[in-house]
Amino acid sequence: MSNQTDMMIEAIAPTTSRRLPVSRLVGFALLALLAVAAIGGPDLIGKDPAKQSLLDTLQGPSAEHPLGTDNLGRDMTARLLSGAQLSLSLAFLSVITAGLPGTLLGVVAAWFGGWTDRLLGAFADAVLALPGLLLVLMLAAISPGSWWALYAGISLTLWVDYFRYTRQRARIVLAEPSVEASRLLGLGPWLLIRRHLIPEIGPGLLTIAAFGAATAVTAVAALGFVSVGVRPPTAEWGVMMTELLPYWREAPFLILQPVGCLVLTVLALHLSVGGLRRS
Amino acid sequence: MTYSIEVEALSVFAGTTLLMGPVSFSVAPGGTLVIMGETGAGKSLIAQAILGTLPGALRSEGRITVNGRRVDTLAATQRAAMWGHELATLPQEPWRALDPLMRAFRQVAESHRFVAGTSRAEARRETVDAFAALGLTGAEDRLPGALSGGMAQRVAFAAATAAKAPILMADEPTKGLDAARHAKVVDLLARVPASGGTLLAITHEVAVTRRLGGHVIVLREGQLVEQGPADQVLTAPADPYTRSLLHADPQFWDKAQSHPAGDIVLTAKAVDVVRGGKRLISGFDLELRQGERVALTGPSGIGKTTLLDALAGLLPPVAGSVLRARSLSAHAVQKLYQDPPAAFPTRIPLDRSLRDVARLHGSDWQVVLRTLENLGVHPSLLSRRPDEVSGGELQRISIARALSVRPKVLLADEPTSRLDPITQKETLKMLERVGAQENIAMVLVTHDRHIAEKWADRVIQLA
Numbered sequence: 001m002s003n004q005t006d007m008m009i010e011a012i013a014p015t016t017s018r019r020l021p022v023s024r025l026v027g028f029a030l031l032a033l034l035a036v037a038a039i040g041g042p043d044l045i046g047k048d049p050a051k052q053s054l055l056d057t058l059q060g061p062s063a064e065h066p067l068g069t070d071n072l073g074r075d076m077t078a079r080l081l082s083g084a085q086l087s088l089s090l091a092f093l094s095v096i097t098a099g100l101p102g103t104l105l106g107v108v109a110a111w112f113g114g115w116t117d118r119l120l121g122a123f124a125d126a127v128l129a130l131p132g133l134l135l136v137l138m139l140a141a142i143s144p145g146s147w148w149a150l151y152a153g154i155s156l157t158l159w160v161d162y163f164r165y166t167r168q169r170a171r172i173v174l175a176e177p178s179v180e181a182s183r184l185l186g187l188g189p190w191l192l193i194r195r196h197l198i199p200e201i202g203p204g205l206l207t208i209a210a211f212g213a214a215t216a217v218t219a220v221a222a223l224g225f226v227s228v229g230v231r232p233p234t235a236e237w238g239v240m241m242t243e244l245l246p247y248w249r250e251a252p253f254l255i256l257q258p259v260g261c262l263v264l265t266v267l268a269l270h271l272s273v274g275g276l277r278r279s
Numbered sequence: 280m281t282y283s284i285e286v287e288a289l290s291v292f293a294g295t296t297l298l299m300g301p302v303s304f305s306v307a308p309g310g311t312l313v314i315m316g317e318t319g320a321g322k323s324l325i326a327q328a329i330l331g332t333l334p335g336a337l338r339s340e341g342r343i344t345v346n347g348r349r350v351d352t353l354a355a356t357q358r359a360a361m362w363g364h365e366l367a368t369l370p371q372e373p374w375r376a377l378d379p380l381m382r383a384f385r386q387v388a389e390s391h392r393f394v395a396g397t398s399r400a401e402a403r404r405e406t407v408d409a410f411a412a413l414g415l416t417g418a419e420d421r422l423p424g425a426l427s428g429g430m431a432q433r434v435a436f437a438a439a440t441a442a443k444a445p446i447l448m449a450d451e452p453t454k455g456l457d458a459a460r461h462a463k464v465v466d467l468l469a470r471v472p473a474s475g476g477t478l479l480a481i482t483h484e485v486a487v488t489r490r491l492g493g494h495v496i497v498l499r500e501g502q503l504v505e506q507g508p509a510d511q512v513l514t515a516p517a518d519p520y521t522r523s524l525l526h527a528d529p530q531f532w533d534k535a536q537s538h539p540a541g542d543i544v545l546t547a548k549a550v551d552v553v554r555g556g557k558r559l560i561s562g563f564d565l566e567l568r569q570g571e572r573v574a575l576t577g578p579s580g581i582g583k584t585t586l587l588d589a590l591a592g593l594l595p596p597v598a599g600s601v602l603r604a605r606s607l608s609a610h611a612v613q614k615l616y617q618d619p620p621a622a623f624p625t626r627i628p629l630d631r632s633l634r635d636v637a638r639l640h641g642s643d644w645q646v647v648l649r650t651l652e653n654l655g656v657h658p659s660l661l662s663r664r665p666d667e668v669s670g671g672e673l674q675r676i677s678i679a680r681a682l683s684v685r686p687k688v689l690l691a692d693e694p695t696s697r698l699d700p701i702t703q704k705e706t707l708k709m710l711e712r713v714g715a716q717e718n719i720a721m722v723l724v725t726h727d728r729h730i731a732e733k734w735a736d737r738v739i740q741l742a
Contacts, residue, residue: 176621177616177618178622178623178625181623181677182624184591184593184612185613185681186636186639186640187639195624195627195632199624199626
C-alpha cells in the first residue's frame with residue numbers, strides 16, 4: 001500500500017485542512033472586542049456611567065459623548081461598557097459553574113450507569129421540567145435585583161445541557177470496542193477519559209458553552225427589560241432598553257445601542273462555534 | 280454493439296499526481312466485470328469516476344460512456360439524475376447505508392415510490408414481491424440494527440435495485456461477511472447479469488471473482504496489471520502480481536510449523552457463554568499452552584467472539600471457569616480486533632496511543648519502534664490518526680501495541696477478515712513468527728477453514 005494512500009492523503013489534505021472558516025474568525029474577533037470591553041468596563045474611557053447631567057439629556061453623538069447621552073444625561077458609552085461588564089462576566093462565570101458540574105455528572109452517570117445514572121437523570125429531568133426563566137425568577141424573588149440570584153438561577157438552569165450531552169455521548173464512546181481495548185491494555189480511568197472521552201466530547205461542549213453563554217446574556221437582558229432582573233440605576237442592557245423605550249421616537253439611535261450590543265454578543269458567540277453555518 | 284459501460288483511458292488524478300489508471304474496458308448487457316486488487320489499489324476510484332462521486336480534490340480523465348451516452352462531460356446534476364435509474368450501487372458495508380431509524384420494508388418501498396416513481400399501492404406490491412424473492416419475509420418490520428449482516432445486504436440490494444437500473448456496481452460486497460453469507464451475496468449479485476443487467480463488482484477476494492466470472496481487471500497501486508476473461512486470469516495469470524494474489528488464497532498456503540508447547544497458561548473448564556439472553560456455547564473446555572496456536576472456527580452467530588471475550592476475562596462465563604496461570608500478570612492476555620480502526624481512540628495520533636501503553640508497562644520506546652519496523656510499519660505513519668492509515672497497517676500497529684504489553688496470550692478475533700489476501704497472509708505469518716519468538720499462546724477466531732488448518736497447531740470446530 002501505501003504510496004497510494006500517501007498520495008491520496010496528500011491530495012485531499014488541502015481541502016480538509018483545519019483552517020477555520022471566515023465566519024468563525026469574525027466571531028472570535030467580535031468576542032475579543034467584547035472581552036476587552038467587559039474587562040475594561042467604563043474605566044476604558046474614564047467616565048462614570050451613573051453621573052447624571054439633566055441639562056444634556058438625549059443628546060446625539062459628540063466629541064464629549066461619542067454615543068450620545070440617555071434620558072438622564074448619562075454617557076451612553078460608559079453605560080454600555082458597564083452593561084457589557086455585567087452581562088459578560090455573568091455569562092462567563094455561569095459557563096464555568098454550569099459546565100463543570102454538568103460535564104462531570106454526565107461522565108459519572110455514563111461511567112457508572114445503573115442507579116447513579118437513573119438518579120442523576122431524574123434530577124436533571126426535574127430541573128428541565130421547570131421553564132428556565134421561571135427558575136431564575138423564583139430565585140430572583142428571594143433576593144430581588146441581586147446579581148447573585150440571577151447568576152445562581154442561570155447556572156442552575158444551564159448545567160442540564162452539559163449533563164445531558166455529556167451523558168449521552170459518553171455512554172456511546174465508553175461502549176466502543178476501542179475503550180475495551182484500552183482497558184485491556186491497562187489504561188486507567190484518567191487516561192481513558194483523556195484519550196477517548198475528551199477528544200470526542202470536547203468540541204460539542206464548546207458549542208454548548210457558547211450557546212449557554214448566549215442564553216445567559218439574553219436572559220439577563222430579558223429579565224432586566226421586564227424589571228425583575230438587575231434594577232436601575234445599574235447600567236444593564238435590558239434595563240437600558242426599558243429606560244430608553246419611551247424616547248424611541250425622539251432618539252431612536254439610543255435604544256438601538258443596547259439592542260445592538262445584545263445582538264452582537266449573541267451573534268459573536270454563535271459565529272465563534274460555527275453555529276450559523278449551513279451543514 | 281452497444282455496451283452498458285465503456286471506459287477509455289480512464290485515469291484519476293489528485294492535482295497532477297496520477298492515482299489510478301489509465302484503464303480501458305467495456306461491459307455488455309448481461310456481462311460481469313470484476314475489479315480485483317489489494318486494499319488501497321484504487322479499485323473504488325473506478326466506480327466513483329463512473330458514478331461521478333469522486334471526492335472533490337480528485338479529478339478524472341478519459342471517456343466514460345454509460346448506455347451509449349457519454350457521461351464524463353455531463354454536469355454533476357445530470358449525472359446524479361442517473362443514479363438509481365441507470366446506475367445503482369451497493370455500498371461497502373450496506374448496513375451502514377441503511378437508515379437506522381426506518382423499518383426495512385419502508386426503506387425499500389420508499390425507493391420504489393420515489394426513485395422509480397410508482398404509485399403508493401404499486402410500490403407496496405413491488406416491495407412485497409422483492410421481500411419474498413430475496414427471502415426477507417418476516418423482516419419487514421425490523422430496524423436495520425435488528426437485521427443480520429446478510430439480511431441488511433439484501434435489504435440494501437432491494438432498495439438499490441428498486442428503480443430497475445440496468446447496471447449495478449457493488450463495492451466489496453462481501454466485506455466482513457462469513458463464508459455462508461458470502462455465497463448468498465454472490466448468488467444475489469449473479470442474478471443481475473443473469474437477468475440481462477450489467478454487474479460491476481469490486482473485490483479483493485479471489486473466491487468471489489471465481490464465482491462471478493465474466494471479465495476481470497487486476498489493479499495494483501493504481502496500475503492495471505492484467506485483464507481478461509475470468510477463466511484465463513484465474514487459471515493462467517500472465518502477471519506475477521496476479522499470480523501472487525491468487526496464490527495468497529489460504530487454500531494454497533503452506534502448513535505453518537508447530538512449536539513445542541510449554542506450560543499451561545490458560546484453562547477453560549465447562550464454560551457456558553450467553554449473549555443477548557441466548558446460550559451460545561456450553562461446556563467448552565480448553566487448555567492453552569505457551570507458544571501454542573489454536574484456531575476456533577464455526578459458522579457466524581455461533582458465539583466465537585463471545586467465547587473469546589470470556590477467555591479474555593471481559594465477560595464472566597455464566598457457568599464453568601476461565602483460569603489464568605498464576606505467573607500471568609494482570610494484562611498478559613491481550614486481544615486483536617476484527618476491525619482495527621475500532622480498536623484505537625479515533626482522534627488521537629497513533630504514537631500517542633502506543634506511547635501510553637509502552638509507558639504503562641515500562642516498555643522501552645525504542646523496542647516498540649523496532650517491533651514496528653520488524654512488522655514492516657514505517658515509523659512516520661505513527662504521526663497519523665487511525666483513520667489515516669490502511670487496515671493492514673493498522674492491524675500491524677495494533678499487534679505492536681499488544682506486544683509492548685509483553686503478553687503471554689493473544690486472542691485474535693478475525694484479525695484479517697477485512698484485509699486483502701496478500702496482506703492477510705503476511706499478517707498471519709507475522710503473528711506466527713512473533714508467537715514463536717516470544718512464546719505467546721494464540722487463539723485465532725476465523726470463519727475460513729483453510730486459514731484454520733494451515734495456520735494453527737490445533738483447530739477447534741464449534742457447532
